[in-house]
Amino acid sequence: MNDPYSILEVAESASDEEINSAYLxxxxxxxxxxxPERFQxxxxxxxxxxxxxxxxxxxxxxxxxxxxxxxxxxxxxRRNARQRPTEEVLLKALAASVLKVKKTQQQ
Amino acid sequence: xxxxxxxxxxxxxxxxxxxxxTKQAEEQFAGARYKDAMQSYKLLIGRERRPEWIVALRxxxxxxxxxxxxxxxxxEASALWESMAHLCQSQDGLDRYLHWLxxxxxxxxxxxxxxxxxxxxxxxxxxxxxxxxxxxLLLGGKTELKGALPSDAxxxxxxxxxxxxxxxxxxxxxxxxxxxxYRSPYRDLRPIFQALVKTQTCGGEAGTQLKxxxxxxxxxxxxxLIGALDLPEDRLLNQMRGLKPEEFQLFAALRGWDSTQIELxxxxxxLKSSKEGVSLKALFRVLADYRQVIGEAHxxxxxxxxxxxxxxxxxxxxxxxxxxxxxxRLRIGALRNEQNDDPEEAVDLWYRxxxxxxxxxxxxxxxxxxxxxxxHVAKLxxxxxxxxxxxxxxxxxxxxxxxxxxTDKDTYLExxxxxxxxxxxxxxxxxxxxxxxxLPEESDIILAAANAAYRRGAFKKAANYVDALLARDPINxxxxxxxxxxxxxxxxxxxxxxxxxxxVKELDIAMRHAKDEIQQGSVELTRxxxxxxxxxxxxxxxxxxxxxxxxxxxxxxxxxxIVDGRRIGISNKKLQPQLEMCRTKGRQDFDRADIxxxxxxxxRYRFEGVRFLTEIVTSxxxxxxxxxxxxxxLQELQSICExxxxxxxxxxxxxxxxxxxxxxxxxxxxxxxxxxxxxxxxRRISNSDRGRLLDAYERAENEGDFATMExxxxxxxxxxxxxxxxxxxxxxxxLGSVLGEALESMSEAExxxxxxxxxxxxxxxxxxxxxxxQRKREKKAHRPADDSGSEPPRQDELF
Numbered sequence: 013m014n015d016p017y018s019i020l021e022v023a024e025s026a027s028d029e030e031i032n033s034a035y036l037x038x039x040x041x042x043x044x045x046x047x048p049e050r051f052q053x054x055x056x057x058x059x060x061x062x063x064x065x066x067x068x069x070x071x072x073x074x075x076x077x078x079x080x081x082x083x084x085x086x087x088x089x090r091r092n093a094r095q096r097p098t099e100e101v102l103l104k105a106l107a108a109s110v111l112k113v114k115k116t117q118q119q
Numbered sequence: 120x121x122x123x124x125x126x127x128x129x130x131x132x133x134x135x136x137x138x139x140x141t142k143q144a145e146e147q148f149a150g151a152r153y154k155d156a157m158q159s160y161k162l163l164i165g166r167e168r169r170p171e172w173i174v175a176l177r178x179x180x181x182x183x184x185x186x187x188x189x190x191x192x193x194x195e196a197s198a199l200w201e202s203m204a205h206l207c208q209s210q211d212g213l214d215r216y217l218h219w220l221x222x223x224x225x226x227x228x229x230x231x232x233x234x235x236x237x238x239x240x241x242x243x244x245x246x247x248x249x250x251x252x253x254x255x256l257l258l259g260g261k262t263e264l265k266g267a268l269p270s271d272a273x274x275x276x277x278x279x280x281x282x283x284x285x286x287x288x289x290x291x292x293x294x295x296x297x298x299x300x301y302r303s304p305y306r307d308l309r310p311i312f313q314a315l316v317k318t319q320t321c322g323g324e325a326g327t328q329l330k331x332x333x334x335x336x337x338x339x340x341x342x343x344l345i346g347a348l349d350l351p352e353d354r355l356l357n358q359m360r361g362l363k364p365e366e367f368q369l370f371a372a373l374r375g376w377d378s379t380q381i382e383l384x385x386x387x388x389x390l391k392s393s394k395e396g397v398s399l400k401a402l403f404r405v406l407a408d409y410r411q412v413i414g415e416a417h418x419x420x421x422x423x424x425x426x427x428x429x430x431x432x433x434x435x436x437x438x439x440x441x442x443x444x445x446x447x448r449l450r451i452g453a454l455r456n457e458q459n460d461d462p463e464e465a466v467d468l469w470y471r472x473x474x475x476x477x478x479x480x481x482x483x484x485x486x487x488x489x490x491x492x493x494x495h496v497a498k499l500x501x502x503x504x505x506x507x508x509x510x511x512x513x514x515x516x517x518x519x520x521x522x523x524x525x526t527d528k529d530t531y532l533e534x535x536x537x538x539x540x541x542x543x544x545x546x547x548x549x550x551x552x553x554x555x556x557x558l559p560e561e562s563d564i565i566l567a568a569a570n571a572a573y574r575r576g577a578f579k580k581a582a583n584y585v586d587a588l589l590a591r592d593p594i595n596x597x598x599x600x601x602x603x604x605x606x607x608x609x610x611x612x613x614x615x616x617x618x619x620x621x622x623v624k625e626l627d628i629a630m631r632h633a634k635d636e637i638q639q640g641s642v643e644l645t646r647x648x649x650x651x652x653x654x655x656x657x658x659x660x661x662x663x664x665x666x667x668x669x670x671x672x673x674x675x676x677x678x679x680x681i682v683d684g685r686r687i688g689i690s691n692k693k694l695q696p697q698l699e700m701c702r703t704k705g706r707q708d709f710d711r712a713d714i715x716x717x718x719x720x721x722x723r724y725r726f727e728g729v730r731f732l733t734e735i736v737t738s739x740x741x742x743x744x745x746x747x748x749x750x751x752x753l754q755e756l757q758s759i760c761e762x763x764x765x766x767x768x769x770x771x772x773x774x775x776x777x778x779x780x781x782x783x784x785x786x787x788x789x790x791x792x793x794x795x796x797x798x799x800x801x802r803r804i805s806n807s808d809r810g811r812l813l814d815a816y817e818r819a820e821n822e823g824d825f826a827t828m829e830x831x832x833x834x835x836x837x838x839x840x841x842x843x844x845x846x847x848x849x850x851x852x853x854l855g856s857v858l859g860e861a862l863e864s865m866s867e868a869e870x871x872x873x874x875x876x877x878x879x880x881x882x883x884x885x886x887x888x889x890x891x892x893q894r895k896r897e898k899k900a901h902r903p904a905d906d907s908g909s910e911p912p913r914q915d916e917l918f
Contacts, residue, residue: 013353015421024420050351065524068484069491075454077428078421080387080397081353083406086414087383088352092375094319097368099285100260105369106281107259109340110252111221112363 015082016057016070021089024067031061132162141172148175153183161206177207185215193223210236214245221249226256230267248337251304255337273298277305284312292316307338314345318373325349340366348373359384360391383409399429407439423447430455446475446488462503469496490524493517506829507836510537518550525557528564535567547571555584562592569601574726578609603629603638604723607645607683614687619653637716640669644679651697652687660697667701674709674717674739676701681735682724709746715755717743718762725765736768747774753783760792772796787819787827795834804834 013019017026020034035058044051061067081088097105132140144159160176163169180203188196200216203209213236220229230253233241240246254274257264258281268274280295296309314328329342336342344366347358362370367388371381387405390397403425410418419440426432426443430451436443443451453468469492476485476492497516501509517534521527531554538547551571554564569584582605588598606629613622626646633639643666651659663680670676677698684694709717724732736743751759756779763772773796779789794808804812812831819827 015424017420018352024416065487065491068487071424072450072488072491073454073495074424075427075458077399077402077425080391080402081356083402083413083418083421084356084384084387085352086417087380087412088355090376090380092377094375095372096285096287096315096319097372099282101365101368101372102281102285103255103259104365105344105363106341107256107261108363108365109344110255110337112340112366 013053013079013081013085014076015078015085016060018078018082018085019053019057020061021085022061028063031058132159137163137166144172144175148179148182151182153179153186157183164206173207177203177209177211180207181212181215184212184219188215188219193219197223197225210240213240214243214249217245217249221252221256226253226261227263227267229253230264234267234269247302247304251307252337254305273300273303273305277308280308280312284315289316307332307336311338311341311345314342315373318345318348344370345373356387356391360388379409379412383412399425400432403429403432403435407435410439426451427454428458446472446485449475450492457499462499466496466499469499486523490520490522490527493520493523494527494530501825506825506832510541513537521553525553528554528558528561531558532563532567535571539571544571544575548575560591562588562595562598566595566598566601569598569605570726573601573605573608574728576608578605578612581605582609599632599634600638603632603642606632607642608727610645610649611683611687614649614652619649622649636669640666640676641679642666643669644676645683647697648680648684648687648689651684651693652689660700663697663701664704667704670716674713674742675720677739678717678720678724678735682729682732685731686729709742711746711749711751714743714746714749714759718759721762721766725762732766733768736763736766736771740768740770743771744774747771747778751775751778753779753786756782757788760789764792764795769796769799785815785818787815787822787824787831790815791827791830791834809835 017024020031020038022031022034026034035054038054039051042050042054059066060070132143135143140159140163144156144163147153147156147159156179157176160172160179163172164176180199184196184199184203187193187199197216197219200212200219203211204216213232217229217232220226220232229249233246233249233253236246241250253264253268254271254277257268257274258278276295276298280292283289283292283295292312296312299306299309310328310331314325317325317328325345325348329346332338332342343358344362347355348370350358359367359370367385371384376384383405386409387397390401390405403422406413406418406422406425413421422432422436422440423443426436426447433443433448433451449468449472453465453472456462456465456468473489473492476482476489479485493516497513497520500512500516504512514534514537517530521530521534524530531550534550535547535554538544538550548571551564551568554561555568558564565584565588569581569588572578572581572584582602585598585602585605588595589602592598606625610622610625610629613619613625623646626642626649629645630639630642633642643662645666647659647662647664647666650656650662667676667680670679680694680698680701721732721736756775759775760772760779763769763775772792776789776792776796779786780793783789790811794804794812798804798808812834816828816831819825819831
């Protein structure tokens, strides 16, 4: 994911305070000592959109196109009520997955 | 006669002796030629059924079967195993055979083979895995297995647990799962179902359940799928890529995705799995087609961001999202030109973008955007303009940006630094005044303003600035140092005017601000000098000795006594005995710290406009050069060289530049310092040094070292060797032809005069190494074309 807004899970219209809170929330979620790479990504995202000027700078000059993960972030993040699958769906998936392991073992 | 008939015919395997055939079979097996080995061993067994050949044949068959399976030729692999079992009467590799049967969809056959297998195999881990797999397949709808599998109470319990889970009856599910004994092939379904229940309430606990599964369990892929449910978005997509369609359906159901979300994700996964990958065009299409699922605002922002790298999407953007504004169009065009390495065209479009933004001058957003663009333009121009050319252009852009955004500290400081570096002090002070007006609480700005005031002798004004700064930031070391310098300078001024009491008063204030020994030492030394100027020699000796000790003795203290003594107007005759007295009590050699203190003080004095530093440094050159032997980092060496270069102290400069080049050859800044030191500041530079400088310039340009580029540029300019700068970017591209035409129209005498001016004493050196005929040609090339019909010289040869 390379879009700083998606990384911090904030809207483009977020204020400095909102971005700051989102950053702190993310750092708590991914502490640097446990997830150094992810923390660095979060830190970079925060530095990129920290102030109004930073955000405008990013909007004006960023030449890196958003990646697929950034494009789909809201869809993947959407927390729909989790459901139980139907018997048919679960059994088919179960059957497909056990056959998968056989293939993997062989390879 | 045919050529081939002459050759000796190679013996067929069947014609070989048993010994030779055995040897050949062994070699074929060792060389992984399993198919050939199989044939050879079959022939051998045809001659005699030796047990070792049967074993070898079995190995060859199994190895060949694995080879085929690895190429996804599963059916062929199974057929080979069946042949092996028949020929060798062996069940070796039965587990592999069963896997191949499952993989090729021959479930019924697998079930029968399993039920015919020995009890030992059925009870083994491999046997239990196959049984579980067949059981799950039966539940999953492979009804053909019904007759082939014996009735299994454990499978019935597993199926009942699954039904109970799907129906939401967790208690019943738990009860059925409890019926599965420890060695049941379906035992791993217990943590799986428990994890599935937990995913709905607490994802973290699901993970704990899944950890109970062994890594080689046949349910591991399902466990991975459940574990992926709570992955962050960026990892989720990659994890989903490996799912089979049936697994994806389960994943989507568990996440609660609706049909539109599933459609979008399936489309994306399809794109991701394609050979071409996800192109920008395809990504744009996804945004346009699924903008409602993605969210209109997010989709539009992503599409706009995509246009920076995919300008072809502009046409499609307008009708789908909303009409792109003119500034956005210009911005995207400018970025495209930057990508296409056409910064000049990009700059033009950026300017137009600013003009367009200024159609709504009251918009704060537009004003800020204009400021950022102008700063970007200044940076962009640096890449294609020569430093001397860039300065005014860059300053103009930066200055204009401050009209739109007058509170940008970094831009003020950048401008102040440029203006100061080029001695444009009045302009610097004007910008500083504006900076202080807009940013009265910004420490760096106040400090810059204080330094500027100090430099022009407005000590009180400088002290006022620093006082205000220290009130807010009492531990600002730079500010404190400057405040002390202000009081010391004012004290010296009073002493020069003969107002010794006032001077002492100022020095008392300075002492109150001094927080460490070095600062105290500097005040004490000045106090000693003021006492000496007032004729109080006893007091002076006491203060000077004390100050010398506090200043750490050695280089910096010497420098301070000589420079400040002179500034107060103390004669050398009067000063020298005091200095000698101090020196006898201080250290004779310099250490690393002395060098840093000394060079810091040199720069400070240079900044204050002291002019006689070179001669003082020359008098100290021996210990200074000796101190070059210490270990320094490249950054430290650069600071030291900059200080010596600043005051034209060439001998120590050479020593430190040499040291740096020995540590890291070719670093542009040190090549420059080395050349300056070697030429002792003379304007004329030898050809070899010019070559070194040009190489250094090119490397500095590649590394973005603008300061060194500018220094080299100035050196060339001052040496009058403008023509030698041909390869350096920043000059007009047609400079060669323009100069070529000018040279062509010159007479030989005019040319000789110009060459002597440009190359000076190096003129001979320039032509000396050339062989005579070539030299003649070179000289001829410089003459205007005559009427003899010879070809005119090529313009690029003129350089």
